[in-house]
Amino acid sequence: MNSFNFIQAGGFPMDVDVLDQMQTAYKLYNGLGALAGDMVIIKGCTLTGSTVSDGVVYINGEVLEFRSGIVDTNVIIVQQAQSKEFENGNVNEVYYTRYATFGVATTSFPWTSFKRAFPTSLIVEELAKKAEKTVVDSLIQRVGVIEQRVGVIEEKLGTIARGAEVNVQADMNVTDVNNDAYVKNKPTMPTIPKSEILYKGFFTLGDPIGESTYLITFPSVGTANYAVLGSLEGRNGNRSIDIGTSYIIFSREHNCFILGVDDMGGVQALDFNFILVSK
Structure with a gap:
């Protein structure tokens, strides 16, 4: 100076x-x-x-x-x-x-x-706490559903007599118990829904300032029961600036959701690419 x-x-x-x-x-x-x-x-x-x-x-x-x-x-x-x-x-x-x-x-x-x-003295501490809570919670929920359905299958299998496989005939669809093709003690298999990609899109964030929120809109997918799988993409070539940025999803609706972005500083040029997957 x-x-x-x-x-x-x-x-x-x-x-x-x-x-x-x-x-x-x-x-x-x-x-x-x-x-x-x-x-x-x-x-x-x-x-x-x-x-x-x-x-x-x-x-x-x-x-x-x-x-x-x-x-x-x-x-x-x-x-x-x-x-x-x-x-x-x-x-x-x-x-x-x-x-x-x-x-x-x-x-x-x-x-x-x-x-x-944002106080610069807290940068290291806050970075250590960052995790994509929305994705983790979604995975925990889906694992819980799978465990419940596996339990139903195990319960049904427990009712089948030992050695019952010798009575299994060729046609699982036969309902006449006197027919040679009838399968005795058939378990009722639960239907496990498959995830479906509802929408693909992207949103240009540019240079977020501190803790920012953005309303992401798209054509109605008919439900708010979906997961947002997304990624932040930097376009300015300076990875050291973009790495400190994190995001979170909340307030899902059938045609929009809110994207929260926490910027750690620096001039950025960010895009948010995402897909909507049914739960």
């Missing part, structure tokens, strides 16, 4: 050029906000009832004070100018105070677009 050596003998030339250089130097701090991403809450902005508290946000490459207010649809940037009289008698604007708050203006930003910055 730029610096100044003020401690010098002979009288330091403190003029407007030096002050401008100082202002340019501390503007570099705005770049730190990019670590969290655009439209991010860096500090504060806590919702209590219908009021959002004071805080700090990052908007369009600028770190700004956020002033509390009643929660509203949009956030705006306010600039207040303060004037001073110069030596030549002219009055000019000198100080500019900029802050973000709720309001209405030509340029505004949806409050729902703001995401809270």
Whole structure:
């Protein structure tokens, strides 16, 4: 970062050029906000009832004070100018105070677009916890169904007399017990439904910001009883950025579901490929 050596003998030339250089130097701090991403809450902005508290946000490459207010649809940037009289008698604007708050203006930003910055100190811990819970729960449920049906088969087989296989004839469909082709003690085999692919699709995520949700729509498949099998595909060639991204599925409907994405940072270009499989 730029610096100044003020401690010098002979009288330091403190003029407007030096002050401008100082202002340019501390503007570099705005770049730190990019670590969290655009439209991010860096500090504060806590919702209590219908009021959002004071805080700090990052908007369009600028770190700004956020002033509390009643929660509203949009956030705006306010600039207040303060004037001073110069030596030549002219009055000019000198100080500019900029802050973000709720309001209405030509340029505004949806409050729902703001995401809270993820503490970098927790990245390793949170990555260790990540697992695709939806897929795991679905597999556990399907294994449970299979175990129940195997139990039914074992129960039926237990009613067949020892050595009964000698009575088995050629035709399992014969119902006349006096027919030589009749099979005695036939078990009733349960029907195990087969999974069916209901729909294939993809959705362009682009660059998710923090914890984001997306409504994925598709033509109605006639049921909400399906599993979503999906994969995230990176298109920007930087695998180290894309690897930290995870997703979860919830709120399944016959023609849509919600995709939740947790982005660990960085500029990404992601697609979500998926198929819907009947349960």
